[in-house]
Amino acid sequence: xxxxYVLAEVLVGLWRNVxxxxxxxxxxxxxxxxxxxxxxxxxxxxxMKEYYYSQVEVSxxxxxxxxxxxxTEIQTKLDTDELVEKVDYESKEAAYENFKKLxxxxxxxxxxxxxxEMPESFRVSLKDPTQFRAIDEGYRQLPxxxxxxxxxxxLAKVFDVLGAIQSMxxxxxxxxxxxxxxxxxxxxxxxxxSKRREVAVMKLVGASNWFIQMPFVLEAVFAALxxxxxxxxxxxxxxxxxxxxxxxxxxxLLTPVTWxxxxxxxxxxxxxxxxxxxxxxxxxxxxxxxx
Amino acid sequence: MIRLDHVTKTYPKASRxxxxxxxxxxxxxxxxxFIGPSGSGKSSIIKLLLHEISPTRGKVHVNGKDVxxxxxxxxxxxxRTIGCVFQDFRLLPNKTAYENVAFALEVIGKSKAVAxxxxxxxxxxxxxxxxxxxxxHELSGGEQQRVAVARAFVNRPLILLADEPTGNxxxxxxxxxxxxxxxINRTGTTVVMVxxxxxxxxxxxxxxxxxxxxxxxxxxxxxxxx
Numbered sequence: 366x367x368x369x370y371v372l373a374e375v376l377v378g379l380w381r382n383v384x385x386x387x388x389x390x391x392x393x394x395x396x397x398x399x400x401x402x403x404x405x406x407x408x409x410x411x412x413m414k415e416y417y418y419s420q421v422e423v424s425x426x427x428x429x430x431x432x433x434x435x436x437t438e439i440q441t442k443l444d445t446d447e448l449v450e451k452v453d454y455e456s457k458e459a460a461y462e463n464f465k466k467l468x469x470x471x472x473x474x475x476x477x478x479x480x481x482e483m484p485e486s487f488r489v490s491l492k493d494p495t496q497f498r499a500i501d502e503g504y505r506q507l508p509x510x511x512x513x514x515x516x517x518x519x520l521a522k523v524f525d526v527l528g529a530i531q532s533m534x535x536x537x538x539x540x541x542x543x544x545x546x547x548x549x550x551x552x553x554x555x556x557x558x559s560k561r562r563e564v565a566v567m568k569l570v571g572a573s574n575w576f577i578q579m580p581f582v583l584e585a586v587f588a589a590l591x592x593x594x595x596x597x598x599x600x601x602x603x604x605x606x607x608x609x610x611x612x613x614x615x616x617x618l619l620t621p622v623t624w625x626x627x628x629x630x631x632x633x634x635x636x637x638x639x640x641x642x643x644x645x646x647x648x649x650x651x652x653x654x655x656x
Numbered sequence: 657m658i659r660l661d662h663v664t665k666t667y668p669k670a671s672r673x674x675x676x677x678x679x680x681x682x683x684x685x686x687x688x689x690f691i692g693p694s695g696s697g698k699s700s701i702i703k704l705l706l707h708e709i710s711p712t713r714g715k716v717h718v719n720g721k722d723v724x725x726x727x728x729x730x731x732x733x734x735x736r737t738i739g740c741v742f743q744d745f746r747l748l749p750n751k752t753a754y755e756n757v758a759f760a761l762e763v764i765g766k767s768k769a770v771a772x773x774x775x776x777x778x779x780x781x782x783x784x785x786x787x788x789x790x791x792x793h794e795l796s797g798g799e800q801q802r803v804a805v806a807r808a809f810v811n812r813p814l815i816l817l818a819d820e821p822t823g824n825x826x827x828x829x830x831x832x833x834x835x836x837x838x839x840i841n842r843t844g845t846t847v848v849m850v851x852x853x854x855x856x857x858x859x860x861x862x863x864x865x866x867x868x869x870x871x872x873x874x875x876x877x878x879x880x881x882x
Contacts (some may be wrong), residue, residue: 562746562749569740570764570811572732572763573764573765577763
């Protein structure tokens with residue numbers, strides 16, 4: 366009986382104030398989908414860092430006029446260097462092959478260069494990727510070395526950009542979240558006002574506080590859950606149409622966003638949205654329904 | 657049953673206390689009138705007994721419990737032992753007589769089956785048999801107050817508080833309501849009624865406590881309005 370009574374109260378309450386309910390749900394949806402996107406990006410960046418940092422190398426590019434003696438000398442020094450995990454030599458021809466592969470759809474660019482324009486290089490994996498500076502100092506001055514490039518620094522820039530996008534979506538999520546919470550508080554006030562007679566009678570005859578407050582709190586939670594479901598649907602659509610659709614070329618560079626992660630966002634967003642609006646509703650009621 | 661110990665109540669921003677060092681003791685089964693002019697503080701007594709307000713000083717005991725020291729989460733179950741009727745009835749306009757009374761049961765967790773059994777009984781007791789499915793606007797003032805009394809009494813409270821229950825009613829209807837309260841009193845329920853209806857007080861010849869300027873100026877068994 367109680368569950369039925371409370372459920373009926375919730376649905377009637379949401380329907381009585383349907384424009385406000387819709388506004389509440391829209392802001393919740395936007396806020397939660399931004400939060401979800403941001404969380405996905407966070408998971409993504411962590412995955413990518415792990416993947417790329419395990420592969421980063423320091424490249425030691427050699428001058429085009431390097432002599433075989435200089436090359437052998439560098440090779441020997443690298444082989445005996447205790448900072449170094451692994452060394453691979455990439456010849457002009459191998460570099461040209463990689464270049465062709467990378468720019469296969471830009472034929473003019475491939476045609477404009479030959480193997481001789483490609484630099485030969487040593488690809489060095491470090492035991493500790495943070496020891497780049499020691500390598501840089503030890504090899505930059507050697508005869509025949511053109512430059513020492515740490516790929517990690519290039520990656521750091523990419524991750525900075527991703528981090529900035531993530532922060533931006535968090536800010537949007539927070540701003541929309543505040544708007545959503547204000548709407549929740551307002552909706553609860555309106556609901557409490559429109560049921561003030563019932564509430565007065567309930568207090569008079571000794572209905573318990575949770576019984577009086579439960580329908581209002583559930584109203585807010587219900588709207589939040591609907592918002593969370595819609596936000597999850599938005600994320601699914603974003604994966605289908607953006608990541609797997611028009612932005613597929615870009616996402617090949619990144620590690621893929623898995624369905625598991627996207628589906629994980631449903632319970633996460635529902636949990637966050639539900640708890641936050643329940644707490645907001647409950648606090649609002651503390652001010653509007655005094656014992 | 658009810659005891660006020662040197663109770664003083666001063667509302668915030670008020671220059672003088674509404675109740676000034678009031679001590680009263682009411683036994684189980686008593687029928688007591690609080691009388692006095694408007695603003696004398698008699699309605700504050702009802703509010704104190706319901707724990708809607710707390711005294712500035714002094715203690716309030718109801719049903720052997722110290723109401724002033726009661727934790728807020730105990731107030732709901734405390735109020736289930738007290739029934740209350742008001743001058744303005746306070747019925748829910750979108751519910752029938754039956755639903756108004758049943759609502760009081762349902763919101764304290766009684767089942768619909770319990771309501772179906774005891775609500776018609778109580779409506780019969782207050783003389784509304786056959787009018788269960790009328791809405792408040794389809795009932796006269798006296799009938800609405802009977803619904804309110806039925807709602808207050810349906811939980812079989814130990815105490816019935818009545819705050820000017822006849823204030824909106826004509827003399828004949830008022831007397832009918834008083835007969836009803838008297839019947840309820842005879843079942844052993846303590847009745848505390850605040851009024852300034854001299855006719856009724858004079859006819860009932862029950863204990864009269866007169867308050868003026870927040871102080872008790874008369875406490876008389878089988879009294880008249882004065």
